[in-house]
Amino acid sequence: MPKATKKKKEKVEDFKLKLGKGKKQASNATDTSFKARCLTLDDVLIQMRHVNAGVRKESLNHLREVLQAGVRLGINFGDRHGEVSKVVRAIGGMVTDDALHGFIEWYIARLPRTTLVPYLPLLELQIASALSHIYPAVRLDACKVVEILLDTHPAEVIGSWPAPSVSSSVAGSGSGSTIFEGLRLAAGLGGEKGASTQGGFRLTAGSKLVILRAIRTFIAKALEPLLAAPELSHPEPKLGEFTLQKLEVLSAAGPWSLGEYDWATQWEEPDTSSAGDIASPEALNEISRTYLSLHSLLVATFMEAAPSAFSVSSTATTDQVALDLCSVCVDLVTVCARALLGQADFASLDSAKELRSAFSEFLKRMAAYFPFGRGEGAASAASDAVFGMSLNYAKLAVALAPVPPAIAPQPVWKRRVRAIDTAWRGVSNKSDPALAAAADWVASCLEPSTDALAPQLSPTSYAELLPVVRSLLLRPSTAELGTQFVHAVLRQQSASAKRRASDAFLASLFHTHEDRWGTLPFFVPLGSGLRAGFAKWLQSVPKTLWELGNKDQEATEQLLRFLLDLGRRAPNGLEKPYSLVEAGELEGLAAKLAPFFWVAQRSMLGPWGRLDDGTQRLALDVARVWAPMDERLGAAVAEAVESRPWATEYWARS
Structure with missing residues (x-):
């Protein structure tokens, strides 16, 4: 083809491309x-067996996407045929x-309990195998998984531990012992009393923290029924966690009756037949043996x-790992x-x-740093952990202190x-430095802080402090703490959570003291502050009551x-001079109750008119008992019931 003709043809093809026609492949x-x-x-589960860690990580993200896509299509977690079995494997x-x-945290939390439980033994078997792995890193990762499962399915992981299994054929009956033995081996403990199984490998501080935290969680979950049960060796109703239960005993349909209301046990822990x-x-x-x-x-x-966690230097920074290690150790000993x-x-x-000696030894080791967090660095870095350790020191000191035997019921004061x-004379009169230090620390917690920037005691921490206060008040050697406690209560706001807990606590203390048929010494x-x-x-x-109004009707009730x-109880049930309340004080108290029932005709409206019907009935029952002690209270109630037709009939029953 001549050169001129060829160039002309190529120019035509190029012109056609410019018009949008694609180039021929x-x-x-x-x-x-x-x-x-x-x-x-x-497809995703196959990738989870890949040798590359990055591929396995991506496969977990894909697995989450597949499961979430199923939920959007109406397929709930665990509903696919064989899904749970395949994922667990x-x-x-x-x-x-x-x-x-x-x-695991994301998936297990979304599975119905009944769906996952049949497959947990398989996962526990794989975890137990990892806990005994030759490489320490594998054992540490297994400890992390155990702690996750203890938060979601503690009963299945713990099994029957520490009680012996009834039958090894029962599913999961021996899983708790196997898992816990693996945790002990991971900590380097084997045989009796700390025999090492690490074979020359030394655990780092971070590794110890992971293992001890898993052991702490396992033991605490397993012993929850024991910690909730009444401590029978002590005459006190309860020296452990202080639980403020709701008072839902009486019906609002009729007159309130407290004739058979058991105040002595109201403030104890719930029934723990599950122990x-x-x-x-x-x-x-x-x-x-475990401890x-x-x-x-x-x-x-x-x-x-x-030494690293509680440095007394104001310029020292807090070693968080060291602080967490101390906290875990103290928690384990206290539990x-x-x-x-x-x-x-x-x-x-x-x-x-041997156990009492071991607990006392650990308490002495703690005493050198108590109260914890005296250095500014430690106090500002983790105040919750520091407070928890100081609280556990006080609990341990109270638990180790000698207690008198229960007394026989004596109806005569x-x-x-x-x-x-x-x-109490039969108990050793030797001063207990740990108990005295605990009382001083509690007193410092109750005192108002002079530093406006200092962290205040939270309602949760305050409620955790109350059982220790109760235990100290029951002992003659530390009973002077009661004066400081009441002063702290009177400084609290009426509608605050702390005041509600304090009022319940003092009511419990009053009924414990006035129970002449009780066995608590x-x-x-007389003359006590x-x-x-x-x-x-x-x-x-x-x-x-006036300031609460209808803000917190449970506290009002x-x-x-x-x-x-x-x-x-008045006046015959308050025998002078033994009772905490003198009968002469009740008349002045009755007069102060009159404004509670003021109605709109007065210059100020009392709280009674803003309460619900059930609480109003309860208040009328209170007025029925207290009105004979003061005429002004009776007149205020008579005026208040006229505004409620049902109240007039209810009040007329007396």
């Missing part, structure tokens, strides 16, 4: 087009992947970490001590003397006081029920 061009399809669950082989921990076999001698011996095997490790860890020392048959245990004096000495403080608190109750019971 060469005959040897490679086809790079592809077709996409949706990934299925099986797949994640069991990824225990060492950090990305797996977040996925079952873990309070058996075999279970207690297992707990004893004795951990004791040397806990002491060594605490002594290594404490085991409360579970064991609170048992009635603790003295009959083979290792009772003079005999009861004599029996209480005799019971508790009596407030606590008596004067209690009288001030009692006179402040009408003001608290709580105080009204206390006044109803107190009014029914």
